[in-house]
Amino acid sequence: MPRTIDYYFWMNSDWAYLGADRLEQLAARRGASIRYLPVDLPAVYARTGGVILPKRAPERQAYRIAELKRWCKRLGIHVNATPRYMCPDAGLASRVVIAADSMGVRVAALYKAILAAEWCDEQDISDASTLRAILLSQNLDADTLLRLAETSAVQTAYVRNTDAAVAAGVFGSPSYVLEGELFWGQDRLDFLDEALQSEG
Template sequence: MSTAGIHYYFWMNSDWAYLGADRLEAIARKQGVPIHYKPVDLPQVYARTGGVLLGQRSPERQAYRITELQRWCRKLGTPINPTPRFMCPDATLASTVVIAINQAGLPVLELYKAILRAQWCEERNIADPAVLARIMQSQHLDADYWFEQAPHMQQRYQAYTDEAIAAGVFGSPSYVYQGELFWGQDRLDMLDEAIHMHPAPA
């Protein structure tokens, strides 16, 4: 992980990653640093770092998550449904598609936002290849071609997950800049300050 820039570890089911997406991009543009997009298998991250999946958390913790989401949605002017119909399905295909497209040097911001928006705002099942294909087509991407590439990205998906854990990541979204970890979209201002204080090498 020696490459300069922001190493962005996120789950393709992460409501918080959706809320932070545009602000992360704005920080990177302002500071002139690249973002390295690295989808991870968050259930595996949890299993290896002591995390607890949402459905297994206490009612108090689940209720507070909804309260916090509602606060941030108001603050950011970005509405989402905290309990969508298809909540946190298998994100493997979505993740490996995003990795394949990113590895090809194509932009992935609008695609991964569209996938997250489909889950959290549009009541769509992102584990369904037909749903993913429609999302990709809306982004002018050849779904059949990228579905063929996706299985070849499984090793990289696992490598990103391993790398995230090695960097201290235990939740999504997480941002690592010059070895410093920032967990959660509510830490983006602190990430911005860290980049300002320690600019990346030219």
């Protein structure tokens, strides 16, 4: 049976954007499946001792930018470290991805497009019209998905993802859990790859 990666990520996570393609590639290479689980990261932080970016010490904020520049150069991926609409409310975007997943949509391209809208294209991903345009660009039924995103079933799934993340030991985004083992950060994908090579 294929092994499953539980992928917990925030829809405002620049690091999730940087790791998106490599996660897909390693899962395909190792014959693993991915469960896409958007979470409410501020809620995770509140329960695990994290601090949202604007409230971090200036030294930590400066180092984040330095690290982003290093990784962007290494990966050949552009990210604006301080976009115009940085880390808005990610609730609707998260629920849109959950709704799409529930309809059988392959959501890797969708969540990456939403992240790119924020970190590369200076767009506000909390705005329904922005999300509608992204959905249409992905040839998806925007009206249906935006409506589903507001249903109690999808709202409950979002809370459930967040609770499951904390239960799994997650405290940041992106996080990957393979059979109970946590790997935090796109810079730990090599370790995840090694774990997938081992016997389950």
